[in-house]
Amino acid sequence: xxxxxxxxxxxxxxxxxxxxxxxxxxxxxxxxxxxxxxxxxxxxxxxxxxxxxxxxxxxxxxxxxxxxxxxxxxxxxxxxxxxxxxxxxxxxxxxxxxxxxxxxxxxxxxxxxxxx
Amino acid sequence: xxxxxxxxxxxxxxxxxxxxxxxxxxxxxxxxxxxxxxxxxxxxxxxxxxxxxxxxxxxxxxxxxxxxxxxxxxxxxxxxxxxxxxxxxxxxxxxxxxxxxxxxxxxxxxxxxxxxxxxxxxxxxxxxxxxxxxxxxxxxxxxxxxxxxxxxxxxxxxxxxxxxxxxxxxxxxxxxxxxxxxxxxxxxxxxxxxxxxxxxxxxxxxxxxxxxxxxxxxxxxxxxxxxxxxxxxxxxxxxxxxxxxxxxxxxxxxxxxxxxxxxxxxxxxxxxxxxxxxxxxxxxxxxxxxxxxxxxxxxxxxxxxxxxxxxxxxxxxxxxxxxxxxxxxxxxxxxxxxxxxxxxxxxxxxxxxxxxxxxxxxxxxxxxxxxxxxxxxxxxxxxxxxxxxxxxxxxxxxxxxxxxxxxxxxxxxxxxxxxxxxxxxxxxxxxxxxxxxxxxxxxxxxxxxxxxxxxxxxxxxxxxxxxxxxxxxxxxxxxxxxxxxxxxxxxxxxxxxxxxxxxxxxxxxxxxxxxxxxxxxxxxxxxxxxxxxxxx
Numbered sequence: 001x002x003x004x005x006x007x008x009x010x011x012x013x014x015x016x017x018x019x020x021x022x023x024x025x026x027x028x029x030x031x032x033x034x035x036x037x038x039x040x041x042x043x044x045x046x047x048x049x050x051x052x053x054x055x056x057x058x059x060x061x062x063x064x065x066x067x068x069x070x071x072x073x074x075x076x077x078x079x080x081x082x083x084x085x086x087x088x089x090x091x092x093x094x095x096x097x098x099x100x101x102x103x104x105x106x107x108x109x110x111x112x113x114x115x116x
Numbered sequence: 117x118x119x120x121x122x123x124x125x126x127x128x129x130x131x132x133x134x135x136x137x138x139x140x141x142x143x144x145x146x147x148x149x150x151x152x153x154x155x156x157x158x159x160x161x162x163x164x165x166x167x168x169x170x171x172x173x174x175x176x177x178x179x180x181x182x183x184x185x186x187x188x189x190x191x192x193x194x195x196x197x198x199x200x201x202x203x204x205x206x207x208x209x210x211x212x213x214x215x216x217x218x219x220x221x222x223x224x225x226x227x228x229x230x231x232x233x234x235x236x237x238x239x240x241x242x243x244x245x246x247x248x249x250x251x252x253x254x255x256x257x258x259x260x261x262x263x264x265x266x267x268x269x270x271x272x273x274x275x276x277x278x279x280x281x282x283x284x285x286x287x288x289x290x291x292x293x294x295x296x297x298x299x300x301x302x303x304x305x306x307x308x309x310x311x312x313x314x315x316x317x318x319x320x321x322x323x324x325x326x327x328x329x330x331x332x333x334x335x336x337x338x339x340x341x342x343x344x345x346x347x348x349x350x351x352x353x354x355x356x357x358x359x360x361x362x363x364x365x366x367x368x369x370x371x372x373x374x375x376x377x378x379x380x381x382x383x384x385x386x387x388x389x390x391x392x393x394x395x396x397x398x399x400x401x402x403x404x405x406x407x408x409x410x411x412x413x414x415x416x417x418x419x420x421x422x423x424x425x426x427x428x429x430x431x432x433x434x435x436x437x438x439x440x441x442x443x444x445x446x447x448x449x450x451x452x453x454x455x456x457x458x459x460x461x462x463x464x465x466x467x468x469x470x471x472x473x474x475x476x477x478x479x480x481x482x483x484x485x486x487x488x489x490x491x492x493x494x495x496x497x498x499x500x501x502x503x504x505x506x507x508x509x510x511x512x513x514x515x516x517x518x519x520x521x522x523x524x525x526x527x528x529x530x531x532x533x534x535x536x537x538x539x540x541x542x543x544x545x546x547x548x549x550x551x552x553x554x555x556x557x558x559x560x561x562x563x564x565x566x567x568x569x570x571x572x573x574x575x576x577x578x579x580x581x582x583x584x585x586x587x588x589x590x591x592x593x594x595x596x597x598x599x600x601x602x603x604x605x606x607x608x609x610x611x612x613x614x615x616x617x618x619x620x621x622x623x624x625x626x627x628x629x630x631x632x633x634x635x636x637x638x639x640x641x642x643x644x645x646x647x648x649x650x651x652x
Contacts, residue, residue, distance in 0.1 A: 020291065025283065032290055039297045046305040073304065076253055080297055083260045087293070090267055091286050097271075098279045107283055 005045055012038035025095045025105050029088065036084040040077050047073035124171075125184045125199045127164045128207055128244035131157050136237035144230050151222055154233040158218055161240065162211035169204035173622070179635050180625075183250075183643040191641045192314040198250040198640060201626035202455070206247045206378055209459055212608070213371055213466055214240050216601035220470050221364035223595040228273045228362075235272070239265035239368060246375055250640060252303060252310040252337075255379065256296050259344075263289050266372060269365040270357060281360030288343065288353045296340035302333025313640035316386050316633055320393035331398055334387070338380070338399060345376030345436045348410040355417070355429035363473035366425070367466035370432050374462050377439045381451075384443060385630045403444025404552055408563055410437025415567040418574045424472035424582075427574050428465050431525050434567045435461035441560055442540065447547040450540065451627030452620055457536035460612060464524035464533060467605040471517055474598060475582050478511075510594045513603075515583045520606045522579060526571040532612035537564065539620070 012034050019031025047070030055071035057063045099105050106112075135157035139150050172180055184197040199207075218226075218236065226232040242262025249255050267289075271282045304310055306329040307318045322330060343350040354373070358366050380403070388398045414434035421427045435457065442454040520531060527537035541564065544557045612619060629636075 020287065028287060032287070035291070035294050039294045039301075043297060043301040046301045072310075073301070076300070076304075079253070079257065083257070083293075087260065087264060087267075087286075087290055090264065091290065094267070094271065094279065094282050094286060097274070098283055101276050101279055107287075108280065 001049055001051075005041065005049065009038050009041050009045075012041070023106055023108075025098065025107050028107060029091055029095060032088055032091065036080075036088065040080055040084070043073055043077045043080060045073075047071075122182070122184065124164060124167065125182050125197055125248065126186075128161050128211075128248065129197075129241055131160055131164075132237040132241035132244065136234045136241065139234045139237065140231070147227055150233045151218075151226060154218055154236060155215070157237060158211060158214045158240065161244070162208070162215055165204060165207035165211045168199050169201065169208055172199065172201045172204050173625075179632070179639045180629060181636070181639050183640055185643060185645060188645050190645050191643055192309055192311045195254055196250040196311060196313075196640060196643075197248045198312075198636075199248055200629050201622065202378075202382070202630060203247050205455070205459075205623070205626060206375075207244060209374075209462065210240065210243050210247070210371060213367065213463065213605075216605050217364040217367045217466070217470070219597050220367070220601040222597045224598075225273065225362045225364050231268070232272055235265045235268040236368075239269060241265075243371065243375055246379065250312045252300050252312070252315070256293070256300060259296065260293060262372065262375070263293070266365075266369065269368070270361045272365060273362045277360045278362075281356045285353050285357045292340045292343040295336050295343075299333045299335075299337030299340060302329055302336065306330035306333060311640070312383070312386055313637045316389075316391070317637045317641070319387055319395050320391060322393075322395070327395060331395060335399060335402075337383075338402075341376045341380050341383075342406065342440075343376075345373050345380065345440065346410070346433055347406045347436065347440055348413040348433075351410065351413075351433055351436070354433060355426055358429040358432065358469070359423060359425040363470050366428070367469045370428075370462055370465045370469065373432055373436050374439075374458055377436060377443075377458065380440070381443050382630070386633055386636065389631065389633045391633045397446060400444045400446050401552065403440050404446075404556065405444075407437045407439070407441025407444055408559060410434075411441060411563045411567050413437070415563070415570040418567070418570045421574055422577075424475065424578055425469070427578060428469045428472065430574075431461070431465050431468070431571060434571070435465070438540075438564060438567070441563075445547070445552055445556065445560065447543070448627060448631050450543045450547060451630065452624035453536065453539040453543050455623045455627065456532075456612075456616075456620065457540060460524060460532040460536045460609060463605050463609055464521050467517070467602050467609075468521040468525060470598075470602050470605075471514065471521060474594060474602075475514055475518070477593075478514075478582060511583070513594070513599060515579075517602050517606060518579055518583065520609065522572075522575040524609050526575060527568045528572070530613060532609045532616075535613055535616050537568065540564065 016031045016033075016035035016038055019027045019034065022028060022031070050069050053067060053069040055069045055074055057068060095105070102110065104111050135153055139153055142150055142153075144150075168182070171177060171182065180200060182199040183191075184199075185191065186195040186197065188194070214236075221232065221236075239262060242258050242260075242265055245258030246255055246262060249258055267282065267286050270285055271278050300310065303315070306322065306326040307315055309315055309318060319327075319330065339350065345351075346354045358369060361369060384399070384403070388395055388400070390396050392398070411434055414430045414437055417430040417433065418427060421430055439454055439458055442450050442457075523529075523531045524533035527533040541561060544561050547557055548554075
């Protein structure tokens, strides 16, 4: 399972980085989305990989922490998803505004010179 | 008014949130009402900051720190806010600059688009939260609040250059935020905590593997903060962004870069002090080298700048670089000078940005007609025809204000920039660094002087071209709400010279607080939760 998770994070990061270096703003936003997926997965696994363990404990019971999943990364990842979602949506609005004002979806707001 | 209320520390975060939310509901037609709510909230923030600073100074707080346990969970588990002298000083700077830019925006910019006031309050909330928080993830959340508001404000007054700058600024900051998250995840994986005090406690006891993970995490976190504080080569977004934003927003953005510096200052001195065991001083040389390169980059950029906004941008880059180099140099004795420089340069660059908005009108009288009708400084045209050029009072005001800004930015006597620079130079000569060879101080010293020289050249070129050329424009019109904030900031710069002694004492107490890592850890982690008998 470690290998699968590590590989999927790696692939997501790789494709994300490649995409944000592209000149079209749509590619950039797709890249940002992939990167944020990769980061969210990454945060999630910092609580160690485990299957079928509850994150919540019953109050007042003495518990063995190794039987439980770490709840904190799960809480962090929820917050990170919400914030990432909101900021990406905001970028989408700017992207559309730029497309409308400049007439191109190039990140510089203008096409390269046609001589190239 | 003594130990007034333990909840006072929440006010700089809650108040702008409530005010911002309230103003969403008010229609944009009630511009004046919105402005008044905004001004009220910012003024209360200013008073709160003064009150917090007085409380920190009064010695009533244990270890001169106020700890606030949000939701009443004890320290490493719940969200903690910590106010000390440095935090109170930064809050004061934020609120003072916020008030000035807000008043400045009244006559023109706050009317040109929607939700200016809401975004402005949310920006202040993010900044205040980032200053007060003592938890890494909370810091991330407040940074995002601050950045999201700054995206909106940067695009305020929507035109093509702002959209273009916004595209870059937003992408750069989104990527930096992802770095921030990766850094947080790594730090958590290594230590199992995100609370500053708990981190500082655990760093010293980490084994080799975990220490490696933690240092990787810290380095990645630093990339996020250094992007914000515009260290070379991460600061390429800054000149474009500052040039595109409207004046009051650009003035607040100057403060944003200093928040990046503040976070580095706080975290680095807390986590990698000499109490950190094997991690002590980690990354100091990177900060030092990066700071020096940033200063050099800023000095060269300044020489090449013709546009006033680019001059302001590169001045901000230089001051960030200077601060980072001084932090990385690692001599605690220099910290109070660095803080003095931070306050002085932030105020001067912000005032200069607002001033350039007004000097632009010299060339384009249409803009001044657009701006307003009330005449405050240009009513009486008592011409003093000494050099054959008509100098109305408005022009005289602009010229004097420009000269004051330039003196502070270039660090020439007699204003606060000189005091700051002199004390840095003086401190450097007698300094010792834990991890940098002694000759490094000569490099800092030289670069500081070179940066000052290039500031003089750039500003003089701009000044000569703006104020000493013949022009045939309609009499310049200034709204009092535009002149007053600049005047107030510059008077603050002047008063910093007269109160330099007490101010330096205060700042050196603030920088001493920063070095009391064990006291900080104990104070935060030992803070008792409120029991129900005492009441909330």
